[in-house]
Amino acid sequence: MFEQAAPAHDGDTGFDPGTTPRPAGRVACVASGRAGELAARLEDPSFVARCAARYAVVGFGVPGEAEVRSWRNSWPPVLRALVRAGLSDVWVYLEYGTPGGGRRLDALVVGAAPGGVLGLVVVELKQWQTCRVLDAERVLRGDGVVTAHPVFQVAAYRSFFDHWRPESAPELDVRAVVVLHNATVEEAAVLRAGAGAVADIPVLSGADLAAPAKDLAGLLRCQDLSAPDPTDVRAFEEIRWEPSVRLLDHVGTVLEGHSAFALVGDQQDAFVRIRAAAARHLPGRAPAGSSGVEGRGGAGAVITVRGGPGSGKTALAVRLLGRLMLDHPTARPRFLTPSGTLRAHLLDAVRTHGAARELFPSIASVRSAARQAGALIIDEAQRVKRGGTDGLPRDLAEVLARVPLAVVFLDERQVIRPDEGTSVEEIRDAARRLGRTHHHLELTGSFRCAGSAAYTAWVDDLLYGAPRPWRGQDTYRLGLAADPFHLQRWVEQATAAGHSARITAGFCWPWTRNRPRGAATLPLDITIDTPAGPGTPARTWRAAWNAATALTHPDDGRPLAPHNQLWATHTGGHQQIGCIYTAQGLEYQHSGVIIGPDLTWTHGRWTAHPQESHDETLRHLPADQYLRYALNIYRVLLTRGTHTTRIHSTDPHTHHHLTQLLHPPTT
Known part of the structure; x- marks a missing residue:
């Protein structure tokens, strides 16, 4: 459910084969060296263990057992093949992290190519054998897991080097190859046949790696490569990778033209004012006729933008990124968010251009x-982790100190965990201490919830103030569901009619993360007992949380449920239940919300019951501390629907309280 990616940081070009890993240079990887040297190092039983240690040092996180096992199984065949092909002296990086932090390449070969250019071969290593091609982007492995087509995957890696090399850098000739060292020729041919538009990327089998030495270099796309000089390797490692103007134009145009990011009202006013500030602080052309917040030339600026649910923060942030790419390409604009779900949707929006991923780095590489x-641009900044320090989170402080223009979007009432949270005041004070110009903008409109300021105000009064009756005074539709069966039928009917509809719930039930490989169903972790009613027996409603990984039919590969980060928008998501971590920052037309037993209306006030939570970050808090986060969580869930919200509380007294508010007695 939580994003686990830990992208590369600038770090290491390899390590001393003797003892302790040593950081050096500008490249993040677990090992590097001549192919023959690395093949020899693999004979040392401690080599892979040192690579695992290096993995953490350079910022990739902690490798799992399966990852380390794949190194032991996959590195020897490809390194032996390079040596046998007479390529012992080409340079190889193992687990190469792209400088933007968006990708890790299994192996990268660097050699001297004809014409004085550097030849690069991106190598994708797979241990598996059988698979079935579902489409040009996905395959169904023999163990029932759906994964990216490796040719599609390695083509995206290759595009990074094509679209991020600055003109001043050495010229590169970039190739790619997929190696299935356990597969037969026939098994590899299945993938090769389904490669589609990237048929220039070969798919090699174990038998191909056993080809005569005179043919092997060609199969590995290294036939014209020779040993690079140390100066060549140094020149490659010193490249400062930047997105090309062509890439920025493409992504900027896509984002500007995306209907989900249209701007209206005070969003448009804020957009103009921020562009004016950018014109003063960034290289590039100024927007014609613009005026807005005042700046101080090269001093740098920090702009905070605060707004409640549905005020258009994300739409504005994304449109701003697109415009900065077009107006100020040399400023290398980036978009960061602590929300893995929001980041997944942005990557999905620009997925047709593989090199765009680096423009949306993980928050871990801030x-x-x-x-x-x-x-x-930082969206959902209130969720940046504080890191256990007082004052501004370290990551935000780093941004304010270094970046000429930082635009920070936040809503203090969407802090949902105790290790999160920052405020406009903290950012303002930090900017002033750093001598940076600070400007603040408020988004006061409501562009979700049918533009209903009345509904969002009602939610805030319900949770934080004096709850008041809902009298349906505008176009937004609010209702109660007697039980979750009603919510489920309502969502299914809306989906069948072509609308987007989802159910979310408080994290009050266990969440089984691992399901058997190839399983076509999810564990029904959520169980809610409903009492007997007029004409209905007592029943138990069962449902599944949204899938931790995409759920696909094991026979024909049909998508059954999307990955949880795409649950709110992709086909099949309506059949699972979402939580705060997969709903925050997103919207859908019809929203069903289940208020779980962690929050009840008792004796005229909200009472928190952390023992009812299954969120390990919250359940051990004292009740008064948990209450703050519970209220914020349900505020987020109650403000996802653009047209309609229906609510069900599992606590009878709370449900009665809501009934009184939505259907007040007449006098």
Whole structure:
């Protein structure tokens, strides 16, 4: 459910084969060296263990057992093949992390190519054998897991080097190859036949790796490569990768033309004012006729934008990124968010261009982004982790200190965990201490919830103030569901009619993360007992949380449920239940909300019951501390629907309280 990606940071070009890993250079990887040297190092039983240690040092996180096992199984065949092909002296990086932090390549070969250019071969290594091609982007493995087509995957990696090389960098000749060292020729041919538009990327089998030495270099796309000089390797490692103007134009145009990011009202006013500030602080052309917040030339600026649910923060942030790419390409703009779900949707929006991923780095690489970017947009900034320190979170402090233009979007009432949270005041004070110009903008409109300021105000009064009756005074539709069966039928009917509809719930039931490989169903972790009613027996409603990984039919590969980060928008998501971590920052037309037993209306006030939570970050808090986060969580869930919200509380007294508010007695 939570994003686990830990992208690369600037770090290491390899390590001393003797003892302790040593950081050096500008490349993040677990090992590097001549192919023959690396093949020899693999004979040392401690080599892979040191690579695992290096994996953490350079910022990739902690490798799992399966990852380390794949190194032991996959590195020897490809390195032996390079040596046998007479390529012992080409340079190889193992687990190469792209400088933007968006990708890790299994192996990258660097050699001297004809004409004085550097030849690069991106190598994708797979241990599996059988698979069935579902389409040009997905395959169904023999163990029932759906994964990216490796040719599609490695083509996206290749595009990074094509679209991020600055003109001043050495010229590169970039190739790619997929190696299935356990597969037969026939099994590899299945993938090769389904490669579609990237048929220039070969798919090699174990038998191909056993080809005569005179043919092997060609199969590996290295036939014209020779040993690079140390100066060549150094020149490659010193490249400061930047997105090309062509890439920025493409992504900027896509984002500007995306209907989900249209701007109206005070969003448009804020957009104009921020562009004016960008014109003063960033290289590039100024927007014609613009006026707005005042700046101080090269001093740098920090702009905070605060707004409640549905005020259009994300739409504005994304449109701003697109415009900065078009107006100020040399500022290398980037978009960061602590929400893995929101980031997944943005990557999905630009997925047709594989090299765009680096423009949306993971929040884990915020410091690397701060060193590289001239303009940085941070959305959902209230969720940046504080890191156990007082004052501004370290990551935000790094951004404010380094980036010429930082635009920070936040809503203090959407802090949902105790290790999160920052405020406009904290950012303002930090900017002033750093001598940076600070400007603040408020988004007061409501563009979700049918534009109903009355509904969002009703939610805030319900949770934080004096609850008041809902009298249906505008176009937004609010109702109660007697039980979750009613919610389920309502969502299914709306989906069948072509509308987007989802159910979310408080995290009050267990969440089984691992399901058997190839399973076509999810565990029904959510169980709610409903009492007997007029004409209906007592029943138990069962449902599944949204899938941790995409759920696909094991026979024909039909999508059954999307990955949880795409649950709110992709086909099949309506059949699972979402939570705060997969709903925050997103919207859908019809929203069903289940208020669980962690929050009840008792003796005229909200009472928190942390023991009812299954969120390990919250359930051990004292009740008064948990209450703050519970109220914020349900505020988020109650404000996802653009047209309609229906609510069900599992607590009878709370449900009665809501009934009184939605259907007040007449006098």
